[in-house]
Structure formats: structure tokens, C-alpha cells
Amino acid sequence: MEGAQTIARLADWAAERYGDEEALVFGDERWTFAGLRDRVDRAARAVIAHGVRPGDSVAVWAPNSARWVVAALGAVAAGGVLVPVNTRYRAAEAADILRRSRTRLLFTEHDFLGTDYRALLRDSGEELPLLERTVTLHSADWSRFLAGADPVSGRERLARTAAVDPGDTADILFTSGTTGRPKGVPATHGQNLRVYDAWARTVTLRRGDRHLLVNPFFHTFGYKAGVLACLLRGATILPERVFDAEAVLRRIRDERVSVLTGAPTVFSSLIHHPQRAAYDLSSMRMAVTGAANIPTALIEQIRTALGARSVNTAYGLTESTGVVAICPPHESPETLARTSGTALEGTELRVDAPRGEPGEILTRGYHVMHGYLDDPEATAEAVDADGWLRTGDVGVLDERGFLRITDRLKDMFVVGGFNVYPAEVEQVLRGHPAVLDVAVVGVPDARLGEVGVAYCVPAAGAPAAAGDAAELTAYTRDRLANFKVPRAFHSVPALPHNAAGKVDKHALRRSAGNTTTG
Structure with missing residues (x-):
């Protein structure tokens, strides 16, 4: 630099x-x-x-x-x-x-x-x-x-x-x-x-890499981790106007793309595309993704099916210039899938709870914003007097300082006095072969206060099982405490997304608003 x-x-x-x-x-x-x-x-x-x-x-x-x-x-x-x-x-x-x-x-x-x-x-x-x-x-x-x-x-x-x-x-x-x-x-x-x-430097972007940018440039992942990082490292910028799995597979082949960044669904769509095997993806070297929880199998498939030998996961938000933590590529698939790595070089990271317990994630350092635009009150709520940014996300730090995101504070719901973090339930449900993607939200319940409702996107060829409440209830109950098991399952062709491309849980809560039990 x-x-x-x-x-x-x-x-x-x-x-x-x-x-x-x-x-x-x-x-x-x-x-x-x-x-x-x-x-x-x-x-x-x-x-x-x-x-x-x-x-x-x-x-x-x-x-x-x-x-x-x-x-x-x-x-x-x-x-x-x-x-x-x-x-x-x-x-x-x-x-x-x-x-x-x-x-x-x-x-x-x-x-x-x-x-x-x-x-x-x-x-x-x-x-x-x-x-x-x-x-x-x-x-x-x-x-x-x-x-x-x-x-x-x-x-x-x-x-x-x-x-x-x-x-x-x-x-x-x-x-x-x-x-x-x-x-x-x-x-x-x-x-x-x-x-x-x-x-x-941490994700190993290097001179001569060919970086396909499907992330929109209005987002830090597209403009900053894409355009700026490529200019710093001497990598080729390959903009993509919209994400289309087959078009991306074709461009990886034709342009000898070596780097791809995107949400887990981007990689899932490529891996499960029926024509994937027809494309030469041997140029792929590196992939970067991020989410609260990622199936371990997806990390392995990115390496085997897409050929990206170097896989990184990361976590950040706009208020931290887009980065809080990065998991380097030499970690195991389990660590890459279940954690977002350690604090960005030269910054601090802590969780507002005893080690090993879930709490709000806080970060401090040169990456933290100086303040919101014309909004000193919101700035004071977000960044304390010591410079710690309250992310609004919930996570756990392990003994090595690796961060596991469990959820958004505002997405957490309480079932009969017990906290439920939707991302944990979603991680389990994504492991079911009939489920391609899923979102879990809390809805009012007369007896328990709140209960979970799951919206499942069926995997190709398995539309019925994704809507089979008995099957998914049994599957989840085998893997989670009973209070975490959703009380209702709905099969949907796709999850709604907001303008930033994130799953719109507000819309799902409105959809599930009349769902009550007890």
C-alpha cells in the first residue's frame, strides 16, 4: 500500500x-x-x-x-x-x-x-x-x-x-x-x-488474480473488497451486472477466473447447477464468503466441486468499514464454516459476555466509523466513549479468539423464557437434504410468548420433504433442544430479500403474524 x-x-x-x-x-x-x-x-x-x-x-x-x-x-x-x-x-x-x-x-x-x-x-x-x-x-x-x-x-x-x-x-x-x-x-x-x-493480505488476494465481482458495488463487499482490493494488489477486476449461475460458470471458464466472493447462496447455486460439470473451473483458486453459520459441507464443496483450494470466511458491517473478523484459508472446514475467524489485523474484538457465552459483539480500532452522517444521537448509541462499536450482532468467542456469530440481537426470540437464536436453527435445517435454504423467525404465541416458524426453500427434486412438518420437526428435535424446534414449517420457492440483498425477516414476521399455538 x-x-x-x-x-x-x-x-x-x-x-x-x-x-x-x-x-x-x-x-x-x-x-x-x-x-x-x-x-x-x-x-x-x-x-x-x-x-x-x-x-x-x-x-x-x-x-x-x-x-x-x-x-x-x-x-x-x-x-x-x-x-x-x-x-x-x-x-x-x-x-x-x-x-x-x-x-x-x-x-x-x-x-x-x-x-x-x-x-x-x-x-x-x-x-x-x-x-x-x-x-x-x-x-x-x-x-x-x-x-x-x-x-x-x-x-x-x-x-x-x-x-x-x-x-x-x-x-x-x-x-x-x-x-x-x-x-x-x-x-x-x-x-x-x-x-x-x-x-x-489475510485472504491471500495477489497480483495476477482474476476477481469476478458479483457483489454489487453499492456494498462494501463489491466496491471495497472488490475494486479497491484489486487495485491495491494488482488483480484484474471482472464486474458482473447481475448474478446468473450459468453466466458466472461461463465467465469463470472463459476469463480464467481465480477469485470469487459472494454469499453462501452464490456458491450453492454454482455447485448445484445441473451443467456445472460441463465447465472448466480449473482456474479457481480462492473463494470468500460469510454468514452467521455455513454448512461445513459447503466449504468442502467449494474446494472440491469448484476447485477453490483457498476458502475464507469473514464478518463485518458498514460501520466497521466492512470488516470485523476474517478466518484465514488454512483453517479446517469446520472452523471456516462455524466461525468468522479472528479480529482484523490491528483491531480489537470482544463479546459482552463471559468467554464461551453468547453476547453482543463489540469491536474497536482504526476501522470503526467516526460517526453517522448528521446523527450524533445514533452515533452515541453505537460507539461508546472508549471507542467500542456495538454491532447489534450476537456471538461467542472461543479460547483461540475465533468468533462464532449466533444471530442479530433483534432476531433473537424467547420461547418460554429461553433465548432462541434463529441462525443456530437455520444451520441445522440446512443440513437436511431436502432444504436448500431456510429462514426462522419468532412469532407471538399465547402459551409460550413466542415460538419459531421456519420458511424452507426446497432443494432441487425434493419439494415435498421441505414442507413436511413432521419430518423436519423430528430432524430438528434430534439435534436441538425442544424449545428451539420451530412449531411450523412453510415451503416457499424463495426467501424474500431487502434492498441490501439480506433475507427480509420483517416480511417473514408479517407473513407469520397470524401464526399462534397453544
Whole structure:
């Protein structure tokens, strides 16, 4: 990382270090690190010409693409603050973020999965008094925007880039809003680079790797663990607009992909795809995933069926610049599946309970946010006077300092006075051959206060068993205490997800709201 210092300078630094090596592949476009630098330079000069000043916010509301990378890095190189906007957001949600971040320039798309984001915003009636210009990335509008760069010299752009300090805000990412209105989380240049230098080193991302990025760039896992980490390490960026299992298998084969990161369901979909064996996946070297609990068999299958000899699991949240703990690849499949590893290098991690007992996870260090955007009260609730961030997640630390996530505090429910953590029950149910995926929620019960309800996605060829309450009850009862066994099982074709791609347990609770027993 020596010499990069800021994200504003990262494309320049990577070009100096990696030069003519391949930096990014998207569609028919193949750019070297030097070529990427030149495109970022032009975008930065266009941003400056538009009148964006140091510290002004520039948003990107668009799916993964090469131009997303150029627009984002160009905005930051010009001294701007990047505001990635979730592509699942509707106009009112996006407008709220644009207003609160005081965005002056927006990059977006005119057609993604049938949605014209620019028109959506224009026709919504939302007032955005600070937004001066909207540029659609994949249209003539992008070319017109870049043409505006000509009056700004390269010397002026470099001076603007050099003026950015490691302590300046580089980006503002907004939380998923699962517990209320999304909160803005600013992160500095120095935080981002230090965290993802340590992240890349721990997971063994290296020069020459070819990293397929299916995680959306509006999320830390896509932009920071993807784009930034690749530039730091000299790995090739391979953006994927949407996840489609067969398209990903084809791209792994054709582009000789060596690194893939994603949620467990991404890997399950690839492993169980009926045509998987027809694709040459021998280039795969490394996989990174994360969840409260992962079936041990999945870790083994990622290694055997997908050929990723190096598998890592990790845990983090937006307020910790995306990383709290990482489990290195040399650990056993059981450790990788059941834990998220140890604290990020140079940071502290503890659980608010005796060792071996579940409690709220707290973390402290250079990765912790300095505060929510314009929300000192929420900041005081999240970060205490000693700098400890309260994650809102529940976990257990073992004798080696490895963290096992048991659940979200707000997902826990109480059955007859006993705490039940849904992730533990979900882990057991995913071990049943008929269950591909599952979510467990607590619902009111007249006798016990609350009971569990399980929503199961059937595995291919086994739709009936996933809805067989007697079978799944017996299976769970053999493996868990009786109070943890769900009182109802529902077979569903897919689990609902919120705008951040997380399972929407609020929706499931509403669906199960009339379920009572006793």
C-alpha cells in the first residue's frame, strides 16, 4: 500500500506499479492499469469541469460495470465524496439519500432490468435542490460528459488529487435500514486503504488474480473488497451486472477466473447447477464468503466441486468499514464454516459476555466509523466513549479468539423464557437434504410468548420433504433442544430479500403474524 495513501491517488499508483497488466474486463472492453488510469483521469477532469469542489458528494446509482468504476474513481480523484446508491431502491429511497448526502452530481442508468433510474427520479416529484446534473453511464450522455474534461489540464487534476488527505472522507455508504431509516456511514481514505490492504493480505488476494465481482458495488463487499482490493494488489477486476449461475460458470471458464466472493447462496447455486460439470473451473483458486453459520459441507464443496483450494470466511458491517473478523484459508472446514475467524489485523474484538457465552459483539480500532452522517444521537448509541462499536450482532468467542456469530440481537426470540437464536436453527435445517435454504423467525404465541416458524426453500427434486412438518420437526428435535424446534414449517420457492440483498425477516414476521399455538 506504500505510496497510495488515498483512494484519490489509487488509480495513478496502480498504473505506476502494474502498468500494462490487465486491470479490468467488461464486455468487449479490456483495460490495462495504465488504461484504467487514463480513463479515471479524464473522468476526474470532467468532474472538476462540472464544478464539483473538494468534499462535494457524487453519487452512483447503477449496476456493476466498467463505467461505474471509472465514474466512482474519477469523482474521488477530483476530491469528491463517493455515495453509492442501492440499485434496488425506488425513487423516494434514492432521493432521500441524495438529499441527506447533499449530492451535486449523479451517475445512473437509463435501462437496468427494465428500470430507467433517471426517469424514475425525474417523474417521482422528489425535490433535489442541490443536484445539478445527472449523467447516464451507458448512453451518449456519458460521452458528452467526458467531452467537458478538455478545459481542465492534467496538471490541475493531479494537483486536486494530491490535495486529498488520508483523513478526508472518501465515501458515504448507507446501512440497509433493516432496523429503521438507513444511516449514512462516512469512511476516510486512510481507513479504507488500511482495512482492505489487511483484508487482501489475510485472504491471500495477489497480483495476477482474476476477481469476478458479483457483489454489487453499492456494498462494501463489491466496491471495497472488490475494486479497491484489486487495485491495491494488482488483480484484474471482472464486474458482473447481475448474478446468473450459468453466466458466472461461463465467465469463470472463459476469463480464467481465480477469485470469487459472494454469499453462501452464490456458491450453492454454482455447485448445484445441473451443467456445472460441463465447465472448466480449473482456474479457481480462492473463494470468500460469510454468514452467521455455513454448512461445513459447503466449504468442502467449494474446494472440491469448484476447485477453490483457498476458502475464507469473514464478518463485518458498514460501520466497521466492512470488516470485523476474517478466518484465514488454512483453517479446517469446520472452523471456516462455524466461525468468522479472528479480529482484523490491528483491531480489537470482544463479546459482552463471559468467554464461551453468547453476547453482543463489540469491536474497536482504526476501522470503526467516526460517526453517522448528521446523527450524533445514533452515533452515541453505537460507539461508546472508549471507542467500542456495538454491532447489534450476537456471538461467542472461543479460547483461540475465533468468533462464532449466533444471530442479530433483534432476531433473537424467547420461547418460554429461553433465548432462541434463529441462525443456530437455520444451520441445522440446512443440513437436511431436502432444504436448500431456510429462514426462522419468532412469532407471538399465547402459551409460550413466542415460538419459531421456519420458511424452507426446497432443494432441487425434493419439494415435498421441505414442507413436511413432521419430518423436519423430528430432524430438528434430534439435534436441538425442544424449545428451539420451530412449531411450523412453510415451503416457499424463495426467501424474500431487502434492498441490501439480506433475507427480509420483517416480511417473514408479517407473513407469520397470524401464526399462534397453544
